[in-house]
Amino acid sequence: MSNDSYKSESICAISSPPGIGGVSLIRISGAESFSIAENIFSKSLKGNSGYQVLYGKIIEKKQIIDDVIVTVFKNPHSFTGENTVEINCHGSTFIQQKIIELLINNGARLALPGEFSKRAFLNGKLDLSQTEAIADLINSKSSAAHEIAIKQLKGGISSELKILRNKLIEFASLIELELDFSEEDVEFADRKHLNELIKDLITHIYQLKKSFQYGNAIKNGVSTVIAGRPNAGKSTLLNNILNENRAIVSSIAGTTRDTIEEIITINGIDFRLVDTAGIRNTEDEIEKIGVAKTLEKINQSSLVIYIYDSWSTTQKEVDEDLSKYIENKVPCLVIANKIDLVKSSKEIPKDHLTASLKTTPNTLEIKDSIFELFERNNVHNESVIISNMRHFEALELAYNELIKVEKGLSENIPGDLIAMDIRQVLYYIGTITGDISSDELLGNIFANFCIGK
Secondary structure (H helix, E strand, O other): OOOOHHHHOOEEEEOOOOOOEEEEEEEEEOOOHHHHHHOOEOOOOOOOOOOEEEEEEEEEOOEEEEEEEEEEEOOOOOOOOOOEEEEEEEEOHHHHHHHHHHHHHOOOEEOOOOHHHHHHHHOOOOOHHHHHHHHHHHHOOOHHHHHHHHHHHOOHHHHHHHHHHHHHHHHHHHHHHHHHOHHHOOOOOOHHHHHHHHHHHHHHHHHHHHHHHHHHHHHHOEEEEEEOOOOOOHHHHHHHHHOOOOOOOOOOOOOOOOOEEEEEEEOOEEEEEEEOOOOOOOOOHHHHHHHHHHHHHHHHOOEEEEEEEOOOOOHHHHHHHHHHHOOOOOOEEEEEEOHHHOOOOOOOOOOOEEOEOOOEOOHHHHHHHHHHHHHHOOOOOOOOOOOOHHHHHHHHHHHHHHHHHHHHHHOOOOHHHHHHHHHHHHHHHHHHHOOOOOHHHHHHHHOOOOOOO
């Protein structure tokens, strides 16, 4: 669908989750949505001023299909900016499909994935980053993910980028004005001021980029690998945190051979806990594969919980494991388990959390330590957090172009080349908010939305 063809078409879709429920919501949007709905509704919608709720019946050839509540929104005061009708019917799958069939028979078209949100963008009701926030809001599974999506929906990212973009436009225009008077050797743009601005923009965009690590973890869950030697208590730790027997616990070394993954929410943030095979040299081919998977998961993780048997493992062995298997860049919580079997805990470093998972599990303390480790290693901008990969990639490209501008200013390259680089920065920033967009870009974005939204 082109950006112009939608204006002549009215669309419809079921906006509530699929399946049977108490009620279901069917949405119609487009110039003819009032007349289409009126053809199957028992009450007239002619001359409706919008923001009205009507009770009536859906009728097909004098046969009642359902008692419904119809809500009417008149353009431009609707989500899409078009005439919109929402039908609340009973949640029978037959009723839902029957109403959709009647709407299509009367001139509507079944909506494509995300087409309502796409129309909201095309009609100027939301910018592109805000429409993407709708999908994030729908998919949010924790309070932290919900908070980030709400801020983006309210225009947090848009406002931030608008300020940056306006500053760039101002100086880009001054440089280009110089080009018009190049023969007269006129300099409208203060190079020192421009250089300060570029440095400020580089810092600003860098902080936005840096926030992606935090935002992406919040959005998709913090990958947290539980690692250690066989029989250290990894599976017991997972079971204690989940408060259920999710993993098999045995005194036989090498019981866990594949990864087990579960999600736990701590202080509003989802952590994806991954129980792994014990790290050791082994001749067992299957266990070897498990150990290889463990090392792979460690390298891909945001956090590592390394747990060891404080009774049978020396601190030298612990240090060797930490230096050999866990990269310095991955934040690591070290837990000394089976502390009840140790006569003296003097050798255990103070930064190691002690535990006796089988006898007196200190699960709350461990959860708090996991959360604190994540927060401590994720410094982020409190006002704006990037959680969208597309936004991050655009910022990365804009950042690289700004570095080129900074280098060009220091080397006194011609203004026309600097102007080209700044225009490129403006382009990348514009793709985030939709100031610059294409049918292909919009198609890729909205294809991932659910139908009805």
